[in-house]
Every structure is written in C-alpha cells, then in structure tokens.
Amino acid sequence: WAAQTAPRIKLQKSGKAAAISLDHPDQSVGWLVLMEALGTADADFTDGLLHQLANAGREIDEHGLNFMLSVVKGIVPRDQIEAMLAAQMAITHMATMTFARRLNHVENIPQQDSAERAFNKLARTFATQLEALKRYRTGGEQKVTVQQVSVSEGGQAIVGNVTQTPREAAPDNAATSPPAL
Helix, strand or coil: CHHHHCCEEEEEEECCEEEEEEECCCHHHHHHHHHHHCCCCCHHHHHHHHHHHHCCCCCCCHHHHHHHHHHHHHHCCCCHHHHHHHHHHHHHHHHHHHHHHHHCCCCCHHHHHHHHHHHHHHHHHHHHHHHHHHHHHCCCCCCCCCCCCCCCCCCCCCCCCCCCCCCCCCCCCCCCCCCCC
C-alpha cells in the first residue's frame, strides 16, 4: 500500500543548489512512508538514494526524479539491495530513452552509430538488471531435473512424474510384485 501512496518529491531550487523535500503535510510521516515504500527503515539510505537519483541526470529535474522514484516504488523493493537495483534500473531506463530520442534525431552516420551502440548496451543492461532482480528474489535457485531411463527390449516405461503411494504389505504377494517405475 505504501509503495503506491508514498509521497512525491519537491525540489526547491536556489541558484544552482536544490533542496529535496516531500510533498506530504507531515514531513516525518512522509519520510516513514517513503522509507517503507523503498524497503528500508534507514533514513540515511533513503536520503542517499534520493540524492543519487536526483544527481543521475545532467541537472536536477523534479519531474524526472519523481518518475524514477515511481519506477523504484513500482518494483516494490523488499530490502535495500532491491531498492538500489531498482534505482539503477530506473536510471538505465531514463538513459535508454535519452539515446532512443537521440537515435531518432541523428544528422549523420557517426552520430547514428554512437547512439545505436549506447541504446543497445543500455537496453541489454536493463534486461540483465531485470534478470538479476529475479535471481535475487528467488534466492538464485534453479530447478533442473535430469532423468535417464533405460528400457530393455520388450520392456515398458512411463515418461512423466510418477508418485508411488505406499501399499499395504500382502504376505505372499509382496515378494513377487514387480517394482513400480
């Protein structure tokens, strides 16, 4: 719930300096809600992440910062590692879109080649980040089942998952029953 309702960021610019604040009636509550949305209880982490997002572009932009923060909140990070990866994903997406725009407005082949290389690298990086998040969330576990079945001539095999329920032992029948596959 907090990830969807966390407050937006406001920037107050004074010359070249900009102060970050929350668009929330109670700043203390706003910071707590934002920290929860970022998967942390650490105010220093939240402040640092916001400043890193703000400084990721050429100039601090309230609209861009709120968009990146929205991306991070939308991933619903469960801890600080996920929040940092989500922030990297947001920044990578912003850069990818910048190079997509540049690619659409090139004036010569060298500009096209440069924008295309950057765009492709960033798009691949985003996909890699997404996979990293997926692996982190699942604990890196992969389930691989390798089975080998040998069937002699005239034999029979069952292919698929077989579950054997324990049978009641019959006194004379148990010794002569073939094992289940």
